[in-house]
Amino acid sequence: MLQIRPPLQASTTKYAQQLRRGFRWLRFDAPLEAEYRAYSHSDEYVRVLWFSALCLLLWGGYGLFDLWRIDAARLGAGQQPLLTALRVTRVAVTVAIALVLVGALWRAPMRWLHGALMGLGVALSCGAAFAVYAYKVFGVPHETAVLVMIMLGLFSPFAINLWAQLAMAALYLACVGALAWVAPQPEVQAQMLRLGVELALAALVFSFAAYWREHQRREQFLYRGDAHWLAMRDALTGLYNRRMFNHHLEQVMAQARREGQPLALLIVDVDHFKAYNDLHGHPQGDAVLQQVAQVGLACIGRPLDIAARVGGEEFAVLLYGSSAEHARALGQSLVAGVRQRALAHGASPVADVVTVSVGGAMVQPEDRPQTLFARADRVLYQAKNNGRDRCHWEAALQA
Numbered sequence: 087m088l089q090i091r092p093p094l095q096a097s098t099t100k101y102a103q104q105l106r107r108g109f110r111w112l113r114f115d116a117p118l119e120a121e122y123r124a125y126s127h128s129d130e131y132v133r134v135l136w137f138s139a140l141c142l143l144l145w146g147g148y149g150l151f152d153l154w155r156i157d158a159a160r161l162g163a164g165q166q167p168l169l170t171a172l173r174v175t176r177v178a179v180t181v182a183i184a185l186v187l188v189g190a191l192w193r194a195p196m197r198w199l200h201g202a203l204m205g206l207g208v209a210l211s212c213g214a215a216f217a218v219y220a221y222k223v224f225g226v227p228h229e230t231a232v233l234v235m236i237m238l239g240l241f242s243p244f245a246i247n248l249w250a251q252l253a254m255a256a257l258y259l260a261c262v263g264a265l266a267w268v269a270p271q272p273e274v275q276a277q278m279l280r281l282g283v284e285l286a287l288a289a290l291v292f293s294f295a296a297y298w299r300e301h302q303r304r305e306q307f308l309y310r311g312d313a314h315w316l317a318m319r320d321a322l323t324g325l326y327n328r329r330m331f332n333h334h335l336e337q338v339m340a341q342a343r344r345e346g347q348p349l350a351l352l353i354v355d356v357d358h359f360k361a362y363n364d365l366h367g368h369p370q371g372d373a374v375l376q377q378v379a380q381v382g383l384a385c386i387g388r389p390l391d392i393a394a395r396v397g398g399e400e401f402a403v404l405l406y407g408s409s410a411e412h413a414r415a416l417g418q419s420l421v422a423g424v425r426q427r428a429l430a431h432g433a434s435p436v437a438d439v440v441t442v443s444v445g446g447a448m449v450q451p452e453d454r455p456q457t458l459f460a461r462a463d464r465v466l467y468q469a470k471n472n473g474r475d476r477c478h479w480e481a482a483l484q485a
């Protein structure tokens with residue numbers, strides 16, 4: 087089937103770079119790996135919940151079935167301890183399933199849940215192998231491999247990853263081997279060994295499926311991450327784009343109103359940029375925009391602060407919870423920061439180096455995003471008219 091993929095060649099996001107490098111061992115570079123884990127945990131609780139409920143139904147069903155199939159009265163005295171062991175195993179595995187179910191319901195930490203899930207995988211498969219062994223010793227008719235296959239097959243789509251799947255298979259095989267070792271009759275021994283071989287093959291197939299499944303999931307994550315990043319960001323500077331800025335401004339204004347926090351908006355515009363472009367060319371102009379973006383980024387520090395490219399050579403910096411004095415000081419340091427980059431202009435009547443003008447406004451209770459933006463923009467043009475290379479604020483805030 088033809089799969090349509092977004093073109094990655096042009097993308098330089100960390101997602102695209104990882105895709106190009108590949109991830110044969112199902113591991114990304116450290117920061118991306120942490121992001122992937124947070125992403126993959128988000129829908130895992132629901133998956134684990136469904137899985138444990140299904141296990142409870144199947145395992146519990148088989149347990150009840152035992153009451154009807156195994157006639158305790160007809161077993162010899164020597165077989166009673168094995169029956170007790172089977173019942174204890176049934177209860178222990180049921181408790182293990184219930185623990186995972188409760189863990190998923192109560193949203194236990196995912197690290198804990200992963201451990202419990204692996205334990206459950208081992209308990210389920212070894213428990214099933216033990217049940218097969220006990221049936222065989224009792225001479226109860228049974229569908230040996232089917233029972234165990236169901237347990238393993240059921241577990242595999244939910245297996246945490248390839249490594250967990252392999253570890254579980256190894257433990258399972260050890261368990262079958264031990265049962266073959268202690269089996270009293272040769273035909274039980276042969277049965278357990280056959281089961282071991284069948285399950286070694288099954289484990290191989292399931293491990294491959296687990297690898298493929300996780301590889302697909304990781305690839306999806308990278309494609310989505312790349313597309314998401316490109317939809318929110320400006321490709322040249324890496325800052326948020328206008329669309330994202332508008333969205334964030336709306337959210338943050340509502341929050342500032344709710345929490346009674348101050349909010350400052352600074353609009354930054356490169357001075358005489360057309361002349362710069364005409365003299366040095368567009369690629370050089372692009373490099374200047376990247377430098378200005380870095381200075382803008384350095385101004386933000388709190389979680390809700392944002393720096394964005396909102397036009398060709400226009401940037402916006404939003405400062406949440408920042409007092410008017412602090413915002414004004416940041417505006418001044420932004421102007422000074424661009425100057426300090428000492429990027430030779432050569433066509434500006436303002437200075438020898440590239441400069442910016444900044445217009446700032448504090449949010450007012452009656453403001454809407456558009457009115458706040460328009461006010462800051464108006465002040466920016468005052469700064470332009472007053473000579474550029476400066477930061478201006480609304481009259482109430484001017485020094």
Ligand SMILES: Nc1nc2c(ncn2[C@@H]2O[C@H](COP(=O)(O)OP(=O)(O)OP(=O)(O)O)[C@@H](O)[C@H]2O)c(=O)[nH]1
Binds near residue numbers: 359363397
């Ligand atoms: N290199 C480059 N230039 C861009 C980009 N986007 C817009 N520009 C240029 O930015 C310039 C903006 O020019 P103007 O709006 O006339 O402003 P200005 O020359 O900076 O003059 P003032 O703002 O009044 O100081 C135009 O020449 C655009 O071509 C871009 O992504 N890269």
